Amino acid sequence: MASVGFQGEPGAFSDEAAHVLVDGAQTRGYRTFDELVAAVDRTQVDYALLPVENSIYGAIARSYDLLWEYPALRIVDEIVFPVVQNLIGTLDAGIGDIVEVRSHPVALEQMRRLFDEHPGWRRIVVDDTAEAVAQVVSGGDKTIAAIASAFAAQRYGARILRAAVQDDDDNFTRFYLLQRAGSARGSLGRACVALELANEPGSLRDGLSAFADRRINLRSLVSRPSRTRAFSYRFYCEIDRVDEDRLRAALAAINGDTRIFGIY
Numbered sequence: 001m002a003s004v005g006f007q008g009e010p011g012a013f014s015d016e017a018a019h020v021l022v023d024g025a026q027t028r029g030y031r032t033f034d035e036l037v038a039a040v041d042r043t044q045v046d047y048a049l050l051p052v053e054n055s056i057y058g059a060i061a062r063s064y065d066l067l068w069e070y071p072a073l074r075i076v077d078e079i080v081f082p083v084v085q086n087l088i089g090t091l092d093a094g095i096g097d098i099v100e101v102r103s104h105p106v107a108l109e110q111m112r113r114l115f116d117e118h119p120g121w122r123r124i125v126v127d128d129t130a131e132a133v134a135q136v137v138s139g140g141d142k143t144i145a146a147i148a149s150a151f152a153a154q155r156y157g158a159r160i161l162r163a164a165v166q167d168d169d170d171n172f173t174r175f176y177l178l179q180r181a182g183s184a185r186g187s188l189g190r191a192c193v194a195l196e197l198a199n200e201p202g203s204l205r206d207g208l209s210a211f212a213d214r215r216i217n218l219r220s221l222v223s224r225p226s227r228t229r230a231f232s233y234r235f236y237c238e239i240d241r242v243d244e245d246r247l248r249a250a251l252a253a254i255n256g257d258t259r260i261f262g263i264y
Helices: 013-021 033-041 061-069 105-109 112-117 129-139 150-156 203-212 244-252
Strands: 003-007 026-030 047-054 073-082 086-089 100-103 122-125 144-148 159-162 172-180 190-197 217-225 233-240 256-263
Touching: 003 013, 003 033, 013 026, 013 047, 013 073, 013 150, 013 172, 026 033, 033 047, 033 061, 033 073, 033 172, 047 061, 047 073, 061 190, 061 217, 061 233, 086 129, 086 150, 100 105, 100 129, 105 122, 105 144, 129 144, 129 150, 144 150, 150 159, 190 203, 190 244, 203 217, 203 233, 203 244, 244 256
Parallel strands: 003 026, 003 047, 073 256, 100 122, 100 144
Antiparallel strands: 047 172, 073 172, 086 144, 086 159, 190 233, 190 256, 217 233
């Protein structure tokens, strides 16, 4: 039975996504992305499920930085997971009882319509949506609610007072599944690579031309500070329907430091 690490408390969206992607997974929560990635690098868990992009908020910068910092890790799979937030309370609570709502700050920000309907509700920030549910249940106060997943409500024995309360229904998070020196679990035909190029005119154009000349399609391009010198940058490229030989030929033609994080 595979062990999968995730960032957050048991019942978090990452926890649920891990169970969906890896059948029969034994999951383990970590406080930060750094602790999560370090754990899989040390093989304390078989896999780490790392969020890299949200359809509303965009790329998750720290996740890309960690791919570079841990060169032994490989992306072996990915999942796009829907984020459905719910108003959750104790088993004896009703919406009319609520005076305080707890959740992660990003989740609270996605609830403007709900808070417009209930302007008297206090908003309390916690580190994790699942942690908010755990606090509500352990406290036993029916005037306090949480914003979190149905999975978290089930995990802690709480009640969903109102389902799907987020402002935007088109909300998805994309996760990479990482393994130390691992190989692809499926055949999505995707890849993630990084380019560290000379800081000179045309270097990025020439790098991207190496892909275009070989009819390699980029899904996304993320720019991050390289940390090797001030105001120099590293580019993370995600590629769709990739042929490995063409990809390696493209990288060989690029004048700079290149890495492949996974072909999966």
